[in-house]
Amino acid sequence: MAVHIVADENIPLIDEFFADIGTITRVAGRTMSAADLSAADALLVRSVTQVNESLLAGSNVKFVGTATIGTDHVDQDYLQQHNIGFRSAPGCNAQAVVDYILSALSVLNDSRGQAFTDLTVAIVGVGNVGLLLRQRLEEMGVAVLAVDPFKDPQDVGELVSLDEVLQADVISLHTPLTTDGEHATRHLINAERLQRMKPDACLINSCRGAVVDNRALQQHMLAQPEFEAILDVWENEPELDLELMNRAMLATPHIAGYSLDGKMRGTEMVYQGLCECFGVPVRRKLAQFLPEPGIKMVTFTDQVPMNQALRTAIRAAYEIRVDDGVMRSAMIRASHQGDGSLRATFDQLRRDYPLRRDIPRLKVAVPSKCHDLQDTLKAAGFDVRAK
Numbered sequence: 001m002a003v004h005i006v007a008d009e010n011i012p013l014i015d016e017f018f019a020d021i022g023t024i025t026r027v028a029g030r031t032m033s034a035a036d037l038s039a040a041d042a043l044l045v046r047s048v049t050q051v052n053e054s055l056l057a058g059s060n061v062k063f064v065g066t067a068t069i070g071t072d073h074v075d076q077d078y079l080q081q082h083n084i085g086f087r088s089a090p091g092c093n094a095q096a097v098v099d100y101i102l103s104a105l106s107v108l109n110d111s112r113g114q115a116f117t118d119l120t121v122a123i124v125g126v127g128n129v130g131l132l133l134r135q136r137l138e139e140m141g142v143a144v145l146a147v148d149p150f151k152d153p154q155d156v157g158e159l160v161s162l163d164e165v166l167q168a169d170v171i172s173l174h175t176p177l178t179t180d181g182e183h184a185t186r187h188l189i190n191a192e193r194l195q196r197m198k199p200d201a202c203l204i205n206s207c208r209g210a211v212v213d214n215r216a217l218q219q220h221m222l223a224q225p226e227f228e229a230i231l232d233v234w235e236n237e238p239e240l241d242l243e244l245m246n247r248a249m250l251a252t253p254h255i256a257g258y259s260l261d262g263k264m265r266g267t268e269m270v271y272q273g274l275c276e277c278f279g280v281p282v283r284r285k286l287a288q289f290l291p292e293p294g295i296k297m298v299t300f301t302d303q304v305p306m307n308q309a310l311r312t313a314i315r316a317a318y319e320i321r322v323d324d325g326v327m328r329s330a331m332i333r334a335s336h337q338g339d340g341s342l343r344a345t346f347d348q349l350r351r352d353y354p355l356r357r358d359i360p361r362l363k364v365a366v367p368s369k370c371h372d373l374q375d376t377l378k379a380a381g382f383d384v385r386a387k
């Protein structure tokens, strides 16, 4: 049976994974409509497509795959009620988000003349991203506080209350966007909770924009000039609040998870789900397609101080300041153009995102006598070679 697949044009390796399963139509994810699905058996999306009754009603779609970790754009109840198979890609780009946070922390440290180990970092949501971040930071010697009402400390380590977490130097958000129940995360960080943070705290949001009340954050930063925000995600994307961007210490266009490794892993995971749903044998594996990294090796001498080596290695793998600079200049240019330019520019930055690899793909050579440096770089996830 040939499966007709409608796929977001920004999903990589669509032909490589799916061409021998059926026919493929690529469409723009942001503007996908019910008309695009008239002949579809399977739908593959990213986070920018709202998958709900108005998209699917009247179609013959039997499977929906989202090549993303987040699933807040998918009405899973509707899929279940209509017997439509579903697969997301849990954890696919968790490593990339962790790399983003490490690069962000290295910039924050530079601006304050601090080392990683001078900070207490709070993690809100200890799932795939939060737990990997916790492991990396703790092994690097950073003090971590974590909160997650749905997790057992036996599985994810010690947990504290949200009140305690608000007292950390850095608060990094890693929850899904949810709107129902006692622990709903929409506007989890609101004006009142911002008030309870340290005046010079740093809030990092790389999960979903609406987990933070963006208006309250902007007002808080106006009143507390020492407060820092590092923002990858924005309420109402692809709309962007330029004022908030200008106040943020680092601003990026929802690309924290955009490593090649993470994106391709996402495709492989939905491929496996689609094969299972249609009873097709799994013939393709990510390793067939993932290229070798371009930078082969970063080499350190024994003279390099620990923090400098760590910063250099992290930024050789992922330099957040480049993404920040590209976004600011593109957005400022767009703000002088007409209606819709900011939205279009936000999406264009994402579509044309340059190649980036996960930290564990970067080999780092360290003198064999520098055991502490080797251990710290391994803790941060690097492929360390003693030389």
Ligand SMILES: NC(=O)C1=CN([C@@H]2O[C@H](COP(=O)(O)OP(=O)(O)OC[C@H]3O[C@@H](n4cnc5c(N)ncnc54)[C@H](O)[C@@H]3O)[C@@H](O)[C@H]2O)C=CC1
Binding pocket: 069, 070, 071, 090, 091, 093, 094, 097, 124, 125, 126, 127, 128, 129, 130, 147, 148, 149, 150, 151, 174, 175, 176, 177, 183, 184, 185, 188, 206, 207, 208, 232, 233, 254, 255, 256, 257, 258
């Ligand atoms: N900026 C980007 O490019 C990316 C953003 N994301 C976002 O990050 C989110 C987290 O990713 P994962 O860790 O892989 O998801 P996950 O589902 O593995 O973990 C989320 C954790 O948050 C916890 N949680 C839920 N409500 C909470 C609350 N009120 N307070 C504290 N914890 C709460 C859950 O119990 C769970 O342990 C995703 O849902 C997605 O929206 C994910 C990948 C890339």
Ligand SMILES: O=C(O)C(=O)[C@H](O)COP(=O)(O)O
Binding pocket: 010, 045, 046, 047, 048, 067, 068, 069, 070, 071, 093, 254, 256, 257, 258
């Ligand atoms: O995996 C997720 O969840 C994300 O946030 C994705 O990295 C977002 O990428 P797009 O699906 O919006 O391209």
